[in-house]
Amino acid sequence: MADGAKYAVFRCGSYDRIELEERLDVLLESCGGMGRFVSSGERVLLKPNLLSASAPERCITTHPELVRAVAVRVIEAGGKPFIGDSPGLDGFGSVAEKTGMAAVARELGIPCAELDEPAPLPMAEGSVFRRVEVSKRALEADKIINLPKLKTHAQMFLTLSVKNLFGTVVRQKKASWHYTVGLDRDTFADLHIDIAGSLSPALTIMDGITGMEGRGPGNGKPRHFGLLAASTDALALDLHLCQMLGADLKSFPLYRAAARRGLVREAEKIAGDFPPGFVFQGVDIPRLDSLHLLSFLPEGFARRHLSSRPVQMPEACIGCRKCVEVCPAGAMTMEKNNKVTIDYEKCIRCYCCQEVCPADAIHFSKGFLLKLLEALGR
Ligand code: SF4
Ligand code: SF4
Structure with missing residues (x-):
């Protein structure tokens, strides 16, 4: 080598x-x-x-x-x-x-x-x-x-x-x-x-x-x-x-x-010992949002409407507070009954909360512009 x-x-x-x-x-x-x-x-x-x-x-x-x-x-x-x-x-x-x-x-x-x-x-x-x-x-x-x-x-x-x-x-x-x-x-x-x-x-x-x-x-x-x-x-x-x-x-x-x-x-x-050009079939790769495609939009607007936003599922949550502690924007608050509220004005869409959640209780919801772009086949 x-x-x-x-x-x-x-x-x-x-x-x-x-x-x-x-x-x-x-x-x-x-x-x-x-x-x-x-x-x-x-x-x-x-x-x-x-x-x-x-x-x-x-x-x-x-x-x-x-x-x-x-x-x-x-x-x-x-x-x-x-x-x-x-x-x-x-x-x-x-x-x-x-x-x-x-x-x-x-x-x-x-x-x-x-x-x-x-x-x-x-x-x-x-x-x-x-x-x-x-x-x-x-x-x-x-x-x-x-x-x-x-x-x-x-x-x-x-x-x-x-x-x-x-x-x-x-x-x-x-x-x-x-x-x-x-x-x-x-x-x-x-x-x-x-x-x-x-x-x-x-x-x-x-x-x-x-x-x-x-x-x-x-x-x-x-x-x-x-x-x-x-x-x-x-x-x-x-x-x-x-x-x-x-x-x-x-x-x-x-x-x-x-x-x-x-x-x-x-x-x-x-x-x-893999054959030349070998490709694994059907790997589930996450589809990323297209923030970079519309970089002329104001950053805050793009964050809110073009990127997927985190959504917490209280029914799956075990109340560990890890998401609240890791959130670099201070956008998450633990409420009663394992409900976490998210301030989307503060959220920077870093997805750290999803990364650390041990219960898979943070999912993503697509912004309306992203849905529109995908519907238009971009
Ligand atoms: S995506 Fe990042 S900034 Fe937004 S709530 Fe999760 S950890 Fe906080
Ligand atoms: S990290 Fe997951 S399980 Fe823990 S409090 Fe947050 S949403 Fe609930």
Whole structure:
């Protein structure tokens, strides 16, 4: 894997330890082996997707068997792995326990810690954003191995390798980014590209064995893809996976931002056992609103009428208040009988409430202009 714009994609049928380790070794071998990415004595951050305190079977988070297998290979290469992420809302202790990360850390005797304490990220040349803070722990690692989960995403279409590194932003700062740039998906994708490019992970290994389709990243349905993929170029891998999922590249904000910035390169598959041009059939990909199509409209008007708005379902709600706490606009109020009222004048349509709701009690209702555009076939 001499050039960054290369990737390897292999089949892996399950999280059975023997099968997964065998397939991971084939994948790593095709990339030059773990020793190519990790040197003796290096502190290596393993960055899984730990969105919430969810059991591995829900397919919201990176599977612990993959994290374990990668950690073992980092140790064998002489590195010192540690597991870290900054979950959206749930306490890190319960996230680590529920997702199986704490058990992996205990078994292997490695640290598992929240990515907290913000520090300025030295921005890569060509970044759109000048000042971004991520966790000091991520910056202090000698190497980062990015371990995303393959999922759909109601706001950003898909959440793959590049978006996973937004998880190095500490939780309090995430809300503020959602508030300031979250409405404009293409600008949000610019931020994700800047963070991924500046952190420059040594390697990305995608957990696509069982991912998520539909109302991801937290309330979709598990979907078995049977896929393990790796690349030193997170962006190239994401654009390839988007096509493998049968999704329209131009609908992917990450692709649009990368294309606008001249970052889309012809990527080459170096190894794998999927046939050339393989596409998964019938993947349920969320349809994004068309805010960018009518950018000449006043922002507030577009927000109210062109984007889908969140609607809470009291009958499904378990009263956990997570949506109220995560809402970066302070637009949600918990009333009696598990009813949450939403101030749509304040709501910025960031969909964080839907992302964190453990009961799938936040749905979307389309604005009238969006319905009209869709009826007209746009
Ligand atoms: S109500 Fe939901 S979509 Fe609206 S700003 Fe709050 S978290 Fe975001
Ligand atoms: S709507 Fe969801 S996140 Fe909000 S209080 Fe109810 S269950 Fe919790």
